[in-house]
Amino acid sequence: MTAATTPWGGASPGREAVAEAPASPEEAPAVVVRGLNRRFGRVEALRDIHLELAPNRIHGLVGRNGAGKTTLLSTLVGQVIPSSGSVEVLGGRSLENPAVLSRTVYVRDHQCYPDDMRVHHVLGIARRAYPRWDEGLARRLTEDFRLSPRARTKKLSTGQRTSLGIIVGLASRAELTIFDEPYSGLDPVARGVFYDRLLEDFAEHPRTVIISTHLVDEIADLLNDVILLDDGAVTLHESQERARDRAYRLAGPVHDVERLLERTGSTGRVSRRQSVGSMTMVVVAAPLDAEAEAAARELGLEVEPVSLQEVVAAMGTLSPLGSSPRDTGDAAQEGAQR
Amino acid sequence: MSQAAAEDNRTVTGGAGAGGSRRTGEAPGVAGTGGLPDAGRGRTMLALRYYLTVPSRLYTGPGIVVVVAALSLAVGAVILGSSQAEAADVSNGLTYNQTVVWWGSIAPLAILCSAVGQGTTAMLGLGMTRRNVWWGAILYALVGSALTATALVVLIALERLTHGWFMGLSAIDIIYFGRGSLLSAWLIALGTFFGAQVIALLFTAIYLRAGAMGLTLSIVGTAVLLVVVMGILISAFSRSEQGGVSALLTLGEGLPGGLLPWALGLAVLLSLAGGWLIYRRASFR
C-alpha cells in the first residue's frame, strides 16, 4: 500500500492511490460515531448517526440547510454535547479531551471573534496552537485573499471573515481539519484559491478533511467520500464516484420512459421530471442496474449519469424508503427545512 | 470536580495510544516536534494568551482607575477652591466616595465577558477545551485585577507621599480600602475587582448555556433573592434583641471586617464553582 503512491506523493506514505471504499481496513478511522442523537428542546437535530470516516481523505458533508450539518460537525469536536451516543476522533473521545482536540481544527461559517481582535491576533494564536502550523502558507494565503493583518475582525466583510477561517484551517495542518460551509461571501476567484491551496497542501501533507456544503458540484471532484445528511440522519455515505451512481437521468418519448419506469419498478423513485412536447426527462434516484440499462437501450431511451448535486437533490427529495415524487426544479437550492 | 479529574486521566492514556498511530502526513521538516503537542495545562496558558493577545484589554482597568481618581481629585479641588471649607472636611467627605471602586470593578467586565462570549467558539475551534477557555478566563481576570489593584495602590502611595497631592486631599486612599497598609489595600482591591469579574463570568456562563432568556431569568432570580435576604437582614436589625439571624450578625461582628466581606467572598467562591459547572456542559452549535 505504501509503495503505491510514494513515487508521485513523495512525502506521503500511507496513502492509497486507489481509494474506493469509505473505510479501508488498514488504517484506524479518523472519526467513529455510534448511535449519536442530539435534540434541542423538541427538535431532533441528529438522529441515530453511525459514521466511520477513513483517515487522510477529503470528506464532503452535504445536505440541505437545516439538515444538521453544523450540529454534527460541532459534535465531532465536542462543542455540542451529544444527548446520547459516542463520538471518537483520532483514536480517543473528543469531548474535553485535549490530547485529541489539540490535533483538530474546526472552522465555522461566520466564525465570530472578540470585537477588539485583529487578523494578526487570530493568526498569532493559531500559530501557537499548532506545532505543525505553516507560517509561510498563512502569509501566502493572507496575500491571496488580500486580507490586511491589521484589520479588526469586527470590521471584516463576510468574505474576509471566511477567508480568515480558511487560512487558520489550512495553515494549522491539523490531523482533523473541519470546514463548515467555507463559502460565505467568497467570490468564485477566492473559492478557486481555496480549492487549489487545499489540494496542494493536502497532497503534500495528507490529513483528514471534512467540508460541509450545499454547493455540491463545485467541490464534488475534490472529494474522496460523500456523506449525505437529511433531516438529522445519514442517508448516504459512499465514495464520491459510487455516490454518483445512485441516480441516473433518463430521456425519451413520454410513454417509453413510463414503460421503462414501470418495468424496472422505479416509478416511485423519480425525483425530478421535465417535459417538452412529447419528450420527457426524469431523474431516477436508484442505481442503474444492467436490466434497466438493457431495457433502455431496447426502447432507444437516452441514459446519462448525473452530477453529484443531482444525486443529492434526488436523495433529498425522496426519503430513503419513500415514494413521494416531487416536481421540484432544483431541490438542493431551495434551502429551507421541510 | 472528581469527575473532571477522571476525564483528565483518560485524556493522558488516550493521547498515548493515539500518539502511536500519528505517523501519517508528518513531513519530517515541518513537524520536528516528534511527540504530541503539549496538552492540558499548556492549553490553558494558550487560552490566557488568547485573552491577553489584545494589549489594550490589560490597560483598561488601570487606565480607568487613574482617570476616575483624577476626576475625584479634581472634584475635591474644585470644592476646596470654591467654598470656605477646610481641606480636612473635604478630604473626609471624599474618603466615602466609592466611584473608583465601582469603575475599577465594572469597566473590565464588558471586555472580559465579550472576550469569553464571543471568543469561546473560536478558541474551541483551535482545539482548546472548555476547561482551557474557562480557567484561562479566570486567570486573565486575576491578572487584570492584579494590575488594576497595583495601579490603585501606586496612586494611594503617591497620595500619601505627597500628603494628599499637596492639597491635603485623600481622594483615592478611601475608607473602602481600609486606610491601612498598602498590602492590605492591594488585597482588598484585588479581591473586589476579581470578585466582580468572577460573578460576571457566572452570568456569562449562564448566557452561553441557557441563552438570553436564561440570563434574564437568572438575573431576575438573583435580584429577588437579594431582596429577600435584605428583607430578612433588615427585619433582623429591627428586632436585634432576638436570636436567629441577629445571632448570625453578632457572629459577623466577630469576623475581621464584619459580615459583609465574608458574605461577598462566599458569593464569589460559589460563582467560581457554579460558573464552571454551568459552562462545562454548555453546547455551542
Next chain:
Amino acid sequence: MDDSKPIFQQVAERISSDILAGTYGEEEQVPSTNEIALFHRINPATAGKGINTLVARGILYKRRGIGMFVATGAREILLRERQDQFVNDYVDPLVTEARAIGFTAEDALRVVGRRLGAVAAGDPRKEQS
C-alpha cells in the same frame, strides 16, 4: 471535467491522448498524481486511480522512487486500443446519423473521403461539406 464519465477515466484518456500526440514520448516521465490532481482540481486519489488504469494496461510503469514513465510500446498499445474502438465510437454514430439524414452509403463515404483528403493536404478547415 464533465459528468458524463467517471473522472479517473477522463484522466486516463487525457494522458493517453497526450502520449498519442507525442507530448510524452516513450520512456519519458508523466506528471505526478499530485500535479495531475492540482491541474484538474480533483482529488489526488482519483488522479492516482486514473494513472493506475494505465499501469494495468501496460501503458505506464513505475520507477521506484522516481515516478511514472511511459512504457516502451505504449503508443502501439494505445493505437491498437483506439483502432478497436473506432467502429464503436465513431463509425456507428456516423452510420446512425447518416441514416437519419437520408445519406446513402456512397454519400457518407464520399464525404468522409473528401475530409480525409483535405486533412492529408494539410488543411482540414478548407472543405466544409
